Amino acid sequence: MKFRDYYETLGVARSATEAEIKAAYRKLARKYHPDVNKEAGAEEKFKEIGEAYAVLKDTEKRAAYDRFGANWKNGQDFTPPPNWNEGFEYADDGYGGAHPGYGSGFEGDQSEFFESLFGRGKHRQGGRGGHTHQGMNFKGQDHHAKIMIDLADAYNGAKRTIALHMPTLDASGHVTTQERKLDVSIPKGIKAGQNLRLSGQGGPGVGEGPTGDLYLEIEFHPNPIYRVDGKDVLIDIPLAPWEAALGTTVNVPTPAGSTLELKIPAGTIAGRKMRLKGKGIPSAEPGDLYVVPTIALPPADTDTHKEAYQNFEKAFDFNPRTHLKG
Amino acid sequence: MNQTNITWIEGSVVENEVHMSIVELSHASRTPEEMIMSWVTEGVLSPTGSSPQDWRFGGDSLRRAKTAAHLTHDLELNVPGVALALDLLDEIAELRARLQRGE
Numbered sequence: 001m002k003f004r005d006y007y008e009t010l011g012v013a014r015s016a017t018e019a020e021i022k023a024a025y026r027k028l029a030r031k032y033h034p035d036v037n038k039e040a041g042a043e044e045k046f047k048e049i050g051e052a053y054a055v056l057k058d059t060e061k062r063a064a065y066d067r068f069g070a071n072w073k074n075g076q077d078f079t080p081p082p083n084w085n086e087g088f089e090y091a092d093d094g095y096g097g098a099h100p101g102y103g104s105g106f107e108g109d110q111s112e113f114f115e116s117l118f119g120r121g122k123h124r125q126g127g128r129g130g131h132t133h134q135g136m137n138f139k140g141q142d143h144h145a146k147i148m149i150d151l152a153d154a155y156n157g158a159k160r161t162i163a164l165h166m167p168t169l170d171a172s173g174h175v176t177t178q179e180r181k182l183d184v185s186i187p188k189g190i191k192a193g194q195n196l197r198l199s200g201q202g203g204p205g206v207g208e209g210p211t212g213d214l215y216l217e218i219e220f221h222p223n224p225i226y227r228v229d230g231k232d233v234l235i236d237i238p239l240a241p242w243e244a245a246l247g248t249t250v251n252v253p254t255p256a257g258s259t260l261e262l263k264i265p266a267g268t269i270a271g272r273k274m275r276l277k278g279k280g281i282p283s284a285e286p287g288d289l290y291v292v293p294t295i296a297l298p299p300a301d302t303d304t305h306k307e308a309y310q311n312f313e314k315a316f317d318f319n320p321r322t323h324l325k326g
Numbered sequence: 327m328n329q330t331n332i333t334w335i336e337g338s339v340v341e342n343e344v345h346m347s348i349v350e351l352s353h354a355s356r357t358p359e360e361m362i363m364s365w366v367t368e369g370v371l372s373p374t375g376s377s378p379q380d381w382r383f384g385g386d387s388l389r390r391a392k393t394a395a396h397l398t399h400d401l402e403l404n405v406p407g408v409a410l411a412l413d414l415l416d417e418i419a420e421l422r423a424r425l426q427r428g429e
Binding site for chain 1: 332333334335336337338339340341342344353354356386388389392393396397400401411415422423426427428
């Protein structure tokens with residue numbers, strides 16, 4: 001197990017006051033909140049910050065944590081000494097940082113380090129439901145999960161078996177994670193950021209209440225060839241200088257798996273987009289596929305190639321910098 | 327050949343096909359109905375229909391409500407703060423998309 005330096009995570013001194021810790025947490029939470037920060041790793045960072053704050057904001061937990069001393073470093077191998085937390089009592093086992101529903105499933109967000117010290121936090125029960133009310137009926141919880149699909153799945157539709165990790169409370173009130181497999185049909189035309197509602201696949205109802213729903217938020221795997229903008233898709237097509245100057249015909253692969261022949265007119269300029277209408281993500285009003293030409297220069301790596309460039313130079317009276325002074 | 331029959335679960339695309347009532351949206355976003363009403367008042371959500379009972383939330387209402395709920399909970403933003411954050415996030419998304427389109 002790796003040690004976690006919660007002070008370092010929040011960027012505060014070990015002597016920091018409660019107010020300083022709160023301010024540091026707030027600042028970092030705003031910066032790395034996964035709804036705000038779309039960079040890779042932001043979500044992980046947000047969870048770490050939340051975990052650090054859950055410990056340091058709590059006087060009892062912080063005091064217990066401080067007993068390990070200041071010599072431990074982030075990532076060092078660590079085993080808590082026996083009875084390390086003797087005499088400490090934690091008023092709550094709640095974990096105030098991140099919220100369920102992020103990430104690949106519903107698993108608890110705490111690190112192994114946190115869990116071994118403070119136990120697994122109670123899975124927060126959002127909204128209504130969850131608790132048993134005698135003689136009352138509630139719809140089960142709606143669950144949320146993100147799933148990653150390929151852009152091609154949005155073009156063609158797909159069948160996918162997905163695995164969800166769902167925390168469930170056992171009879172003694174402990175959280176255990178159960179894996180659940182679902183065979184889901186991904187409809188053609190779905191776009192990144194959209195939600196697929198699977199009725200009756202959420203949490204169990206209370207009393208006579210119906211089962212909740214499962215919402216799957218769709219994300220596309222990053223694609224080395226295509227960029228996606230809503231229902232439009234962009235592809236860079238590199239051209240040799242002579243192809244751009246004289247015109248040519250190129251084969252454009254579509255995400256659906258087919259190939260389109262595209263005429264490149266003479267005098268094509270890098271970056272000037274060409275639109276293939278209706279070849280974006282399909283729907284009643286399909287998106288467009290944009291071809292973005294780029295110019296690729298062949299390397300001057302042999303005498304013949306160098307000579308070709310020199311001939312080029314002789315043939316043109318060309319200065320690309322006439323608009324710059326000097 | 328050993329073949330198993332799999333029943334593929336069909337879902338509905340919320341943004342295209344689902345128009346939620348306030349009860350459904352409250353349940354799906356784990357947010358009290360009163361909070362959703364205050365978001366509507368602040369312009370965070372724009373349902374069709376004249377009164378809360380008739381409201382229907384379409385399009386990206388669920389995504390917005392979820393984001394609003396996360397921001398409210400995680401950053402303890404108040405209603406106008408959430409509204410401002412969502413507007414700014416929309417603007418950033420639009421600028422990023424324009425950057426990607428090379429405009």
